Amino acid sequence: MRTLRLHRTFAAIALALVSASCAPGPGTPAGSRTIAIITPSHDNPFFKAEADAAAARAKELGYEVLVNAHDDDALKQDQLVDVAIARRVAAIVLDNAGADASVAAIRKARDAGIPSFLIDREINVTGVAAAQIVANNFQGATLGAEEFVRLMGERGDYIELVGRESDTNAGIRSQGFHDVIDRYPDMRMVGRQSANWSQTEAFQKMETLIQANRGIKGVIAGNDTMALGAMAALKAAGLGRVIVVGFDGSPDALDSIRAGEMKATVLQPAAALAHAAVDQAHQFITTGSAGQPEKQSIDCELVVPANVDHFGIFARK
Amino acid sequence: MSTDVSTRSPGGSAARLLLRLRAVVALVVLSCVFAMLSPEFLTAGNMTILVKHVAINAILAIGMTFVILSGGIDLSVGSIAGLAGMIAGALLTQGVTVASWDVVVYPHASLAIVVALVAGMLLGAMNGLLVARLRVAPFIATLGVLYIARGAALLLSGGATYPNLGGRDDLGNTGFTWMGSGVIAGLPVPIWIMAGLTVVAIGVAGRTPFGRHVYAVGGNERAALLAGVPVRRVTVRVYVISGFCAALVGLLIAAQLGAAHPATGETFELNAIAAVVLGGTSLMGGRGSIVGTLIGAFVIGVLADGLVLLGVSEFWQLIVKGLVIVLAVILDQFQRRS
Numbered sequence: 001m002r003t004l005r006l007h008r009t010f011a012a013i014a015l016a017l018v019s020a021s022c023a024p025g026p027g028t029p030a031g032s033r034t035i036a037i038i039t040p041s042h043d044n045p046f047f048k049a050e051a052d053a054a055a056a057r058a059k060e061l062g063y064e065v066l067v068n069a070h071d072d073d074a075l076k077q078d079q080l081v082d083v084a085i086a087r088r089v090a091a092i093v094l095d096n097a098g099a100d101a102s103v104a105a106i107r108k109a110r111d112a113g114i115p116s117f118l119i120d121r122e123i124n125v126t127g128v129a130a131a132q133i134v135a136n137n138f139q140g141a142t143l144g145a146e147e148f149v150r151l152m153g154e155r156g157d158y159i160e161l162v163g164r165e166s167d168t169n170a171g172i173r174s175q176g177f178h179d180v181i182d183r184y185p186d187m188r189m190v191g192r193q194s195a196n197w198s199q200t201e202a203f204q205k206m207e208t209l210i211q212a213n214r215g216i217k218g219v220i221a222g223n224d225t226m227a228l229g230a231m232a233a234l235k236a237a238g239l240g241r242v243i244v245v246g247f248d249g250s251p252d253a254l255d256s257i258r259a260g261e262m263k264a265t266v267l268q269p270a271a272a273l274a275h276a277a278v279d280q281a282h283q284f285i286t287t288g289s290a291g292q293p294e295k296q297s298i299d300c301e302l303v304v305p306a307n308v309d310h311f312g313i314f315a316r317k
Numbered sequence: 318m319s320t321d322v323s324t325r326s327p328g329g330s331a332a333r334l335l336l337r338l339r340a341v342v343a344l345v346v347l348s349c350v351f352a353m354l355s356p357e358f359l360t361a362g363n364m365t366i367l368v369k370h371v372a373i374n375a376i377l378a379i380g381m382t383f384v385i386l387s388g389g390i391d392l393s394v395g396s397i398a399g400l401a402g403m404i405a406g407a408l409l410t411q412g413v414t415v416a417s418w419d420v421v422v423y424p425h426a427s428l429a430i431v432v433a434l435v436a437g438m439l440l441g442a443m444n445g446l447l448v449a450r451l452r453v454a455p456f457i458a459t460l461g462v463l464y465i466a467r468g469a470a471l472l473l474s475g476g477a478t479y480p481n482l483g484g485r486d487d488l489g490n491t492g493f494t495w496m497g498s499g500v501i502a503g504l505p506v507p508i509w510i511m512a513g514l515t516v517v518a519i520g521v522a523g524r525t526p527f528g529r530h531v532y533a534v535g536g537n538e539r540a541a542l543l544a545g546v547p548v549r550r551v552t553v554r555v556y557v558i559s560g561f562c563a564a565l566v567g568l569l570i571a572a573q574l575g576a577a578h579p580a581t582g583e584t585f586e587l588n589a590i591a592a593v594v595l596g597g598t599s600l601m602g603g604r605g606s607i608v609g610t611l612i613g614a615f616v617i618g619v620l621a622d623g624l625v626l627l628g629v630s631e632f633w634q635l636i637v638k639g640l641v642i643v644l645a646v647i648l649d650q651f652q653r654r655s
Contacts (some may be wrong), residue, residue, distance in 0.1 A: 005446070014539060019346060033600075041579065041580070042471070042475070042476035042478075043471060043476045043477075043579045043580045045477060045478065046478075048475070048477065101366060165630075165631060165632070191628060192628070193628070193631070194623055194630075194631040197633070199478075199574055199576065199578055199605070200570055200574065200578075200581060203574055204370050204621075204622075205367045205625050206628055208363070208367075208368075208370075208372070208622045208625045209625065209626075210366075211357050211360065211363035211366060211626065212355065212357040212360050212363075212626055225578075228576070229574065232573065232574050232575055232576075236498045236573075243413050252480045255480060255481070
């Protein structure tokens with residue numbers, strides 16, 4: 001009996017708390033001045049920069065922000081979208097957790113009257129999101145590959161480190177690399193491994209790959225964390241002069257280029273993507289239309305020792 | 318501990334021996350296969366790299382062996398490794414701000430290492446106290462600490478990486494990266510650390526009262542208690558050992574990369590548990606050995622590096638690893654029935 005009563009008390013308290021937190025404040029059109037910003041984990045500086053830039057611009061425009069990370073888990077993303085719907089946010093800025101796995105969540109938000117502005121990654125359908133604003137990964141990869149080929153003198157053995165193979169951008173970047181590199185018959189790929197975007201994994205796999213290929217002249221990596229892991233392994237093996245080219249333009253990679261280690265990277269304009277999304281969300285909220293086509297892409301920029309000082313945190317200074 | 322010593326059937330002894338040595342057999346077979354397929358596999362250079370990679374998992378798995386021998390499990394090791402690297406990273410690159418004097422103090426690299434190791438041991442003690450005093454199931458207690466430690470690692474830097482852990486001469490805090498990339502007598506430092514730890518762990522497990530107590534607690538906790546074994550103290554200590562090993566691994570990784578990343582060590586606990594199980598330690602506790610664990614870690618390491626050397630796709634690497642683990646456990650069942 002006693003436990004039953006206790007349970008009831010707890011239930012009553014819980015109910016009271018829940019209803020209190022859900023009740024719209026007096027006089028405000030509940031939550032309509034809030035923008036939800038959902039991205040992958042902030043332990044990757046790119047996503048953190050993207051979320052920070054979006055939050056800063058939204059606050060500038062007078063919005064409250066609700067910042068969350070889905071850790072590339074489509075289920076968690078779905079739950080975060082549910083929360084955003086429950087909070088009746090005005091718009092969602094989303095770097096999604098999968099081109100197919102995210103469609104249902106975005107459609108659910110749209111059906112609840114909340115537009116989604118996708119950044120960085122596309123989804124495989126159109127007409128569901130209000131906008132899809134991505135960095136042009138293919139164009140960026142060809143930029144990086146052209147510089148890589150130039151640094152290599154159009155010949156020599158190289159290794160490619162690929163991102164997580166289930167991730168669309170890993171494939172697009174690899175395609176962009178090969179679109180350029182494969183035109184040069186003297187460029188020979190002697191190893192290709194996925195290091196799942198991870199620095200630790202890239203370090204270990206590079207150490208092993210070096211054993212079979214001590215004569216390599218270059219390493220091209222699908223992102224900067226893998227490039228930095230490879231660089232550390234090459235340095236430890238006394239091969240610090242091997243040409244390493246990355247992708248992303250992360251602050252750590254810029255430091256490495258400044259220090260004369262990595263030779264180049266391709267900067268993805270994270271801040272520009274985030275600003276564009278928030279600006280279009282603002283326009284949508286105020287006028288009912290984003291005023292732009294759904295699919296938009298922003299070009300990447302090549303960062304080399306000569307121009308590295310012109311760049312800051314995922315943006316031109 | 319096991320019954321197979323007393324049951325002697327003449328015909329089955331060779332087969333039983335093979336079963337008992339299955340991890341060694343697996344290691345030899347795998348090494349032969351890779352040596353045949355890849356001319357670089359057996360070179361001194363590749364072997365050194367391979368052992369260095371094994372060290373990461375082996376050190377975690379040695380700590381894990383004590384926990385599993387005592388009948389517990391420690392899911393928090395990967396997160397503790399991540400946090401330890403971040404603590405060292407913060408101390409080396411940010412220093413400690415003394416608010417009252419408004420100065421930043423940069424501790425010596427060795428002090429940063431000690432602080433990170435102590436933090437790992439404290440988290441281990443927290444695991445141990447939750448299990449021994451508050452009677453929380455080890456799976457749950459260490460799962461909780463897994464999340465707490467990961468959250469703390471992310472909070473420390475706001476999710477960012479601490480780069481350039483080499484230290485600066487003008488601050489007098491250089492030397493940290495030696496732990497990961499230094500070389501003594503031709504072998505990388507992590508290998509020496511693994512070797513030293515292995516020797517100590519074999520001694521502790523086999524030749525000290527504490528070691529016998531760990532086996533006793535894992536074999537039958539109630540009987541151990543009645544026999545006067547300080548069960549609670551033993552339980553807390555195995556988790557402290559595991560926390561120490563985890564922190565050590567976190568430091569080694571940060572030192573190798575010259576950078577500390579808060580997500581370091583995700584799912585490492587599973588690799589460590591796999592090494593322990595491959596090495597023939599029973600997940601029920603009370604039966605197993607440090608040497609077995611070391612061999613288990615080598616099996617996993619040889620697989621991982623060998624498949625990379627052959628250029629096998631990441632997806633197949635996962636499948637092969639899974640098959641080897643399942644096969645090992647099936648063999649374990651045979652051994653216990655025989």
